[in-house]
Amino acid sequence: MNKNDLLLEFNNFGFQYNAQSKPTLNNINFALHRGEKVLIAGPSGCGKSTMVHCINGLIPFSYKGEMTGSLKIKGQETRNLSLFEISKSVGTVLQDSDSQFVGLTVAEDIAFALENDCVPQDELTERVKEVATTVNVRDFLGHAPGDLSGGQKQRVSMAGVLVDDVDILLFDEPLANLDPKTGKDAIELIDEMQKKTGAAVIIVEHRLEDVLHRHVDRVVLMSEGSIVADLSTNELLSSNLLADHGIREPLYVTALKYAGVKVTARMCPESIDKLNLSGEDIKKVCDWFKACEKIPGKETPETILKASDIEFEYDNGHKALYDISLEVGQGEMIAIVGTNGAGKSTFSKVVCGFEKENRGQLTFKGSPLSELSIKERADHIGYVMQNPNQMISKVMIMDEVALGLRSRGRSEEVIKERTENALKVCGLWPFRNWPVSALSFGQKKRVTIASILALDPEIIILDEPTAGQDFRHYTEIMEFLTELNSKGITIIMITHDMHLMLEYASRSVVFSKGTVIADDTAAKILTNDDIVKRASLKETSLYRLAVMCGIDNPSEFVQCFIDYERSHREAQKVQEGGECNE
Amino acid sequence: MNNLFNYVDRQSPIHRLTGATKFVCLLLWSFAAMSTYDTRLLAVLSVASFVLLKVSKIRWKDVSFMLGFTAVFLIMNNVLVYLFSPDHGVELYGSCTYLFGLSGKYAPTAEQLFYHLNYFLKYLATIPFVLLFVCTTNPSEFAASLNKLGVKYTVAYSVALALRYIPDVQREYHEISQAQQARGIEMSKKATLFNRLKSAGTILVPLILSSMNKIDVVANAMELRGFGKNKKRTWYMGQRFRWTDITAIIICIILVGVAFLCNYMNGSRFYNPFI
Numbered sequence: 023m024n025k026n027d028l029l030l031e032f033n034n035f036g037f038q039y040n041a042q043s044k045p046t047l048n049n050i051n052f053a054l055h056r057g058e059k060v061l062i063a064g065p066s067g068c069g070k071s072t073m074v075h076c077i078n079g080l081i082p083f084s085y086k087g088e089m090t091g092s093l094k095i096k097g098q099e100t101r102n103l104s105l106f107e108i109s110k111s112v113g114t115v116l117q118d119s120d121s122q123f124v125g126l127t128v129a130e131d132i133a134f135a136l137e138n139d140c141v142p143q144d145e146l147t148e149r150v151k152e153v154a155t156t157v158n159v160r161d162f163l164g165h166a167p168g169d170l171s172g173g174q175k176q177r178v179s180m181a182g183v184l185v186d187d188v189d190i191l192l193f194d195e196p197l198a199n200l201d202p203k204t205g206k207d208a209i210e211l212i213d214e215m216q217k218k219t220g221a222a223v224i225i226v227e228h229r230l231e232d233v234l235h236r237h238v239d240r241v242v243l244m245s246e247g248s249i250v251a252d253l254s255t256n257e258l259l260s261s262n263l264l265a266d267h268g269i270r271e272p273l274y275v276t277a278l279k280y281a282g283v284k285v286t287a288r289m290c291p292e293s294i295d296k297l298n299l300s301g302e303d304i305k306k307v308c309d310w311f312k313a314c315e316k317i318p319g320k321e322t323p324e325t326i327l328k329a330s331d332i333e334f335e336y337d338n339g340h341k342a343l344y345d346i347s348l349e350v351g352q353g354e355m356i357a358i359v360g361t362n363g364a365g366k367s368t369f370s371k372v373v374c375g376f377e378k379e380n381r382g383q384l385t386f387k388g389s390p391l392s393e394l395s396i397k398e399r400a401d402h403i404g405y406v407m408q409n410p411n412q413m414i415s416k417v418m419i420m421d422e423v424a425l426g427l428r429s430r431g432r433s434e435e436v437i438k439e440r441t442e443n444a445l446k447v448c449g450l451w452p453f454r455n456w457p458v459s460a461l462s463f464g465q466k467k468r469v470t471i472a473s474i475l476a477l478d479p480e481i482i483i484l485d486e487p488t489a490g491q492d493f494r495h496y497t498e499i500m501e502f503l504t505e506l507n508s509k510g511i512t513i514i515m516i517t518h519d520m521h522l523m524l525e526y527a528s529r530s531v532v533f534s535k536g537t538v539i540a541d542d543t544a545a546k547i548l549t550n551d552d553i554v555k556r557a558s559l560k561e562t563s564l565y566r567l568a569v570m571c572g573i574d575n576p577s578e579f580v581q582c583f584i585d586y587e588r589s590h591r592e593a594q595k596v597q598e599g600g601e602c603n604e
Numbered sequence: 605m606n607n608l609f610n611y612v613d614r615q616s617p618i619h620r621l622t623g624a625t626k627f628v629c630l631l632l633w634s635f636a637a638m639s640t641y642d643t644r645l646l647a648v649l650s651v652a653s654f655v656l657l658k659v660s661k662i663r664w665k666d667v668s669f670m671l672g673f674t675a676v677f678l679i680m681n682n683v684l685v686y687l688f689s690p691d692h693g694v695e696l697y698g699s700c701t702y703l704f705g706l707s708g709k710y711a712p713t714a715e716q717l718f719y720h721l722n723y724f725l726k727y728l729a730t731i732p733f734v735l736l737f738v739c740t741t742n743p744s745e746f747a748a749s750l751n752k753l754g755v756k757y758t759v760a761y762s763v764a765l766a767l768r769y770i771p772d773v774q775r776e777y778h779e780i781s782q783a784q785q786a787r788g789i790e791m792s793k794k795a796t797l798f799n800r801l802k803s804a805g806t807i808l809v810p811l812i813l814s815s816m817n818k819i820d821v822v823a824n825a826m827e828l829r830g831f832g833k834n835k836k837r838t839w840y841m842g843q844r845f846r847w848t849d850i851t852a853i854i855i856c857i858i859l860v861g862v863a864f865l866c867n868y869m870n871g872s873r874f875y876n877p878f879i
């Protein structure tokens with residue numbers, strides 16, 4: 023390879039933030055060449071965001087700390103460059119495209135980097151049009167970025183970076199807030215842009231299977247501040263490294279492993295389309311499926327919440343819900359899925375009383391909810407927002423959890439008892455006298471759940487309970503919710519995450535354009551082409567695997583996989599013993 | 605939800621003026637209206653500012669909230685002035701004409717009522733113009749034109765950015781408030797004012813924290829795209845000054861001149877019909 027093609031080179035690189043006692047990155051050796059596409063994966067806290075900041079120059083220019091070793095961009099040490107010089111070579115698309123928009127309109131946002139470079143106005147207009155055409159947002163130039171759909175936002179934020187002709191495109195968790203279909207489109211767009219511009223691409227993401235939708239040259243696996251593997255995708259998938267470091271393997275790879283198939287690089291496991299199974303492998307999968315215990319479905323429980331013919335229209339005339347009829351059984355754990363704007367959040371707002379339905383009726387245990395105020399409904403139905411930082415308003419954990427009870431004027435004894443109980447259930451007892459700010463994101467989420475639990479609701483509605491969480495924290499939160507559920511609390515989750523609906527929801531309700539288009543088990547929904555398309559979901563790769571192995575009932579195969587995983591997980595929990603409870 | 609500061613995108617001659625022109629005109633216009641109590645000039649300015657609102661195609665419902673708000677304020681203000689100095693007009697105009705055959709400290713005098721009329725007209729002359737500025741000025745274009753007038757672009761841009769984030773903050777306030785209400789924080793009219801103020805705290809804390817967080821992200825995003833690199837920058841939304849801009853400013857300068865002239869002719873800031 024030509025030496026000029028070396029774009030980025032880490033050499034025994036290390037970094038320690040000023041405020042921390044230990045280095046966040048250790049002994050990093052990594053090189054990136056022109057035209058390469060690399061995925062950096064790793065659990066939360068493994069140092070991948072720090073690595074992103076080192077590459078785009080925010081370290082050392084915005085976040086201070088001590089750098090050791092060498093980091094060169096196009097042959098120059100970054101510490102000798104300025105942030106602006108680095109930004110000419112490295113274009114960063116931040117995780118949350120919403121918060122990275124600066125311009126009032128799409129056009130201005132795309133033009134932002136050029137404006138700062140003093141490009142004359144006529145040329146600005148031309149360049150913006152050109153780039154907007156490349157990413158296909160020409161028609162939205164006059165719109166406010168906030169009004170666009172998730173996929174369009176991704177395109178605009180990419181345009182804002184492409185406008186600069188950079189050598190390296192750096193994507194920081196590009197899939198974090200996208201629904202499955204949009205995520206798939208984003209990955210295709212990244213691929214397409216790389217081919218058009220010839221830039222090298224670095225994607226930092228823990229949703230491995232989704233990124234692998236398009237070919238990736240190498241995967242760099244990070245753990246605890248070091249690189250533990252830098253392998254081709256096929257080699258990495260044939261090892262056990264992913265599972266060992268808390269990254270979820272593609273589901274079909276896991277299924278093959280369950281079936282006792284030895285996954286090797288020669289099978290080309292990087293993509294289900296290219297996967298090459300021998301007759302023997304297929305037989306193993308089929309045998310596993312046959313041997314799999316079919317767990318009979320549970321009996322329909324008593325209805326706790328019932329919506330009949332709900333219709334809702336916003337003040338501005340936008341009709342968000344049409345004829346929603348839905349029943350939730352006592353003790354169920356259901357998922358409400360659908361794209362942004364499908365009406366799932368609006369529906370939960372109507373249930374909680376934040377918005378008032380125009381037509382139809384909601385009943386809770388047979389009695390109508392319409393007479394109850396937001397506060398009164400909250401005694402039965404708790405609502406947990408996606409971002410815990412939006413809910414927490416007290417400094418101390420105890421006070422935060424007691425807030426709802428205090429405002430209801432309960433006696434101090436009752437408050438104490440219920441608060442303590444909620445804290446214990448949520449595993450926050452050891453932290454009860456801590457300030458909230460000392461907690462991690464996942465722990466804060468627990469605080470918000472505890473503060474809702476203290477009110478003793480029978481139903482809890484959670485908006486995106488696992489958004490932005492890596493596999494370990496995701497499992498932690500979901501196991502915790504399952505535990506609550508087993509104590510009899512009905513749980514309704516609003517989510518984009520197909521793994522979540524597959525693994526944890528006993529039933530999934532699919533919203534599309536304000537109506538319910540399906541209400542069934544996740545296994546059946548994710549193997550139904552029509553629904554998958556209409557709801558912008560993504561067909562699970564397990565379905566493809568089942569078809570590939572000639573299994574004539576793919577949804578049963580998917581169900582079988584889920585049941586197997588669940589029992590596997592429970593077995594593991596028993597093995598680990600009380601470790602999780604403390 | 606009401607948007608207090610909202611650019612309304614329509615086509616009108618006023619929209620086509622640059623933001624800086626409108627800003628300068630606003631300052632000159634207010635200065636003219638504030639510097640004099642000449643009833644004739646104030647009446648002309650009041651009528652003119654409503655005509656301009658009409659010309660700019662601003663509709664009643666775009667500004668009704670702000671107008672209502674100022675109306676309440678104006679009435680309160682007038683009542684207080686009357687309560688605290690019911691003979692202010694008499695002092696100013698040097699005569700005392702009791703009306704309706706009443707007399708006493710709080711009896712209405714023609715002078716006092718005339719003073720209130722002037723006071724009223726001052727508001728009518730300026731408030732519509734402020735709304736005109738807010739509703740017809742695209743924040744980005746405003747930033748661009750401020751920069752052209754010599755304001756540092758970092759300062760000019762932060763003005764635009766603040767305007768850009770107002771709707772976001774409003775939406776977030778709404779969301780947080782709903783979730784807090786669900787936890788039993790009473791925000792409706794059922795609670796006493798004191799309790800409502802106290803509850804507002806439970807919304808403001810998360811709102812401020814999450815806004816701070818956002819500011820951090822935006823600052824990084826801007827730096828990564830080269831904001832602050834050069835001493836200058838260009839503007840996508842920038843507009844050239846045209847003869848209409850210059851005309852508008854000249855008209856406003858003349859208005860200030862007229863105001864001074866009136867004051868000179870009247871011998872004081874007050875036009876006195878009682879002599």
